[in-house]
Every structure is written in structure tokens, then in C-alpha cells.
Amino acid sequence: MADESKQVVDDPRTRRAWVLPALMVLLPVGFFFRAFFWSDVFIAGDTLRAFYPMRAFWAARVAVFDLPEWFAFDGFGQSFLGIFISGAFHPTTLLHLLLPLGVAVKATILACYPVALLGTWALLRQYDVPRAGAFFAALCFTFSGYLVCITNNPTYLLAASTVPAALWGAVRFLRAPSVGRLGV
Template sequence: LLVLLPAGFFFRAVASGGVFIAGDTLRVFYPTRAFWAARVSALELPEWFPYDGFGQSFVGAINAGAFHPTSLLHLVLPLGAAGTVTFLSCYLLALVGTYALMREYRVPRAGALFSAITFAFCGYLVAITNNSTYLLSASAVPATLWAAVRFLRAPSVGRLAAGGALLALVAAGGDAQGFAMVNGFVVLVACVEPAAGTWRRRVVTCALLVATGGLLAAPQLLPAAALAGSGEPGARSLAEAQRFALAPLRLWELFMGPFLADVEGMRGIPEEVVRNLVPSGGFGRVWVDSVYVGTPACVLALAALITSARQPRAWVLAGVWLLLLALCLGNALPVYGWVYQLLPPWRPFRYPEKLVPWVSLGLALGAGWGWRACLE
């Protein structure tokens, strides 16, 4: 069922032979994958990309995803077909990873499937098909956390290799911020997981896992760090960093769907009104078209918090989720500015809306725990 779901959800792409071409998928994904396939087919290492300005390091441009395993599809399939298979595989990975993570926490199969569908087909992941970099990285996060939980509970060489490989897969997707965030969440899991053992064991196993992921991702991270060190990456100011922030009014989308979106020209709210409501300049100027998760998932996540009210780790996780939500809101709250000023490594990152998949994943996982709590 998990294998069939992506093909059913994106039936038009499978049945018509159409391809995903919105936004940077057309401007970045296909050109870089075509370049990669042409060089590798000629048994050459794609070191230098000459088609961007005066050229730049191809391996060092982390968003090119030179080491992502789906690049191999372009050696055996036409460009469009390989792209479609790449996108559908992301949703399969998100489904399987979320399902496995929920089953690791004893959530019944139906509840685990509900969580998996909630995350894999949430508004952000569906709408971010316009930028493959963030889809490739975000879709690997649940599987990475699943591998981390298994290793922290019962360390072994095989589980360490699996966890490190999945951490490296997030980096290979091309989202440096996503890689930093998932390492932070591995540390969080090590802190709150009751079966992780003593604090000494938690520190050792967590450090081993993070170091292994960093070493396996080194072929991507080191050239990218060298390229970043020779320039001025990311946001040059706080205002630029917060350019695409989640407007507070859009929080209703978590429950209702994109009620301000223009679906085939049928919007009932005039454009000039939307332009004033959304600070980035109207709905057409947002980072992603939808942040929908669904009312059932939100209600079940709330049920999980209520039934776990006496457990300190539940409030720790809820606090982290609220912090992520505050960061997504950008200049609507001072939190993003505080992090920008107090944490210099954060400054190259930009666009608070890029953190929305972490909010969506939190609600999806909370829904699974709420499902289990309701049945119990």
C-alpha cells in the first residue's frame, strides 16, 4: 500500500507521462541532472559547472546534489522520466520512514499509516515539488530519525552504518540547513528517549552517530564548505533572511488548506486584499503554496499532549515544536531575530518558511501518538 500511494496521489504524472516542472525544478533540477549525467556517461567527474555566471564548482554547489543516489536514474532513463521517478521515490521514502518511526513507538499499523500519509502528502511536501532540493532532504528526515532511535536504543555496527548513511542522504539532497537541523534532532532524541540508557551512553552513541553521518557526507560537505568560505553565502542581513516568512494568517492553512490560494483563477478574495494580508507581497510571493496538515492530525496531536501531560519529555517536545513554529513566523515574532543574532552559524540560512516541514512532521508524529493514546 505504501508503494502504491505515491503513484495514486500523483496519478496524472504516472498516467500522462507528464513531468514536474514548476519553479526551480525547471530552472535548476533538470539542467544540473542533465549536466551530471552527460559528464558521468563520458566517465568524467563533474567538477566544474560552466553555465552559471562565470562558472562554479559543481560538487561544491550543495544544492546541485551531485552525490544523491537518485542521480543514477538519469544514466538509464530519459531526463523527464528519471525526474518523475525521483520525485515519487521521495514520497515513498517519506511514507516508509514515518510509518517505521511510528511503529518503533508501538503505534498501531492504522495509526502509523495515518501519520505517514499526513506527513508525506502534507501541503509543504506536495507544493515543494517546485524545488527538488528541499523535497529530497525533507523526505529523508523520518527515516533518519527512525534509524537514530534504533541505534540509540540498541547500538550496533549495522545500525550505526544505517543511521549515518541516512544522515548523509539528507545532506546529499542539497539542503544544508536541513542537515544541520536533523543532527540537532538526533541530539534531541538522545536526550528524551527513555530507552537510550545512561547519560554517558547517550552522549557516546549520539556523538558516534553524528560523526558517522558527517564522515559519510564529507564528500558533499567539504567542497561546499570550501566554496562557502570563499564567498558570502546565504543572507547578508536579517531582513533578507526573513524575506519568506510564514504570515500569521496562514496558520489557518494547517487546518483548512490554502484558503488564499488562487485555484484556476477561482479565488474569492481579491488580489489587492491578499497582497496586504501576506507581507511578502501577496500569495504569489510566498515560499510554498500550501502548509496544510489537516484538522484530524492537529486534534490527535493535541490528544497526545493531553494524555502525556505528566511526562516531562512531552512538554520538551511540545516546546521545541512551538519554537520551530515561532521561527517559521519570521519577522512576525522576535524569535528568528534572536537566533540570527545569538547564533552566528545560523546566519547563512534564510527564509523561515523552509522550516515548515519540521512543524508538519511534528504534527504528523503527534497524530500517531494521539492515535495510540485514544485506543489505549
């Protein structure tokens, strides 16, 4: 009995099982080392002009249990819920209720890279691409020039980084439709 449990623990597949998830977290941390470990925040382009003000407006309104319907700070104003760049119903907006604005925006931007890495890897594994090939392709997509340079516009970064995960979910559902897979 003791020999069987020892074989399971010493199985090379069990020892390697943690390597891929660890790499998917550590590689973005290494690539964006300064962003992770310094107090600086992303401020270039639309991040400063549009993303920060809209997320601050959303957090201020939702914190007092009010739905942010009208954004009066752009021209003559416009429907806050109707403009896609506000991201009013995006899950990452909840970070702005829990964290200071700069930290929440930094966390939103930096979370995109592990999501892109995992989503691309999962999508390619769905098509039976070998693990090494899927991981290499995920690295190429995640750290491509476009995704790395689009940190100045988080709205596009959020969309681009989640495309592989959305495709993975769609492929899984289309191959074997079920209520559980419809939610994922």
C-alpha cells in the same frame, strides 16, 4: 502436518501482511495519478531552472567517466561538487544514467512519497505507536501541503521526504548500537 501448514496460510496476520506495503505504494500512485500514467513531466519553479540542468550536466559528465567538478553555466561558474543543490552524490542521480532526463526526474520526485510514507511509519512504530495511528500520521505527513507543493523544488523535497527515515535509523542505532545499524 497438513493442518499446521494450512493454519499458517489461513492466519489473518499473514493475509494482512501484504496490505500495508501495497498501500504504501498504491496511495502515492493514486494521489499522483496523472504524473504516473501520463508523459508529462514536472517543470515548475527550480525543477526547470536548476534541477534539470544540473542533473543533465551530471549525467553527461559521468557517462564519459568524468567527475563534474566545475559548473560553468551559472554566472561565472562554481564548484559543482561544492553546491548542495547539485546533489552530485545523491543515490537518485544514478537514475539519470539509466533513464531519459524527464523520466529520471519524474521518478526521483515520485519516489520521495513512498519513502516519506515508509520512513514516517517506521519512525512512529519505533516509538510503539499503534499501526493504525502510525499509518495515519504517515499519510498526514506524506500528503501534507508542504510535501505535495514542493514538487517545484526537488532538492528540498528529497531532503524533507527522507528526514523521517533518517530519524528512524538514528533512533534504532542509539537504542542498540551496532556496526550493522550504523550503516543503515
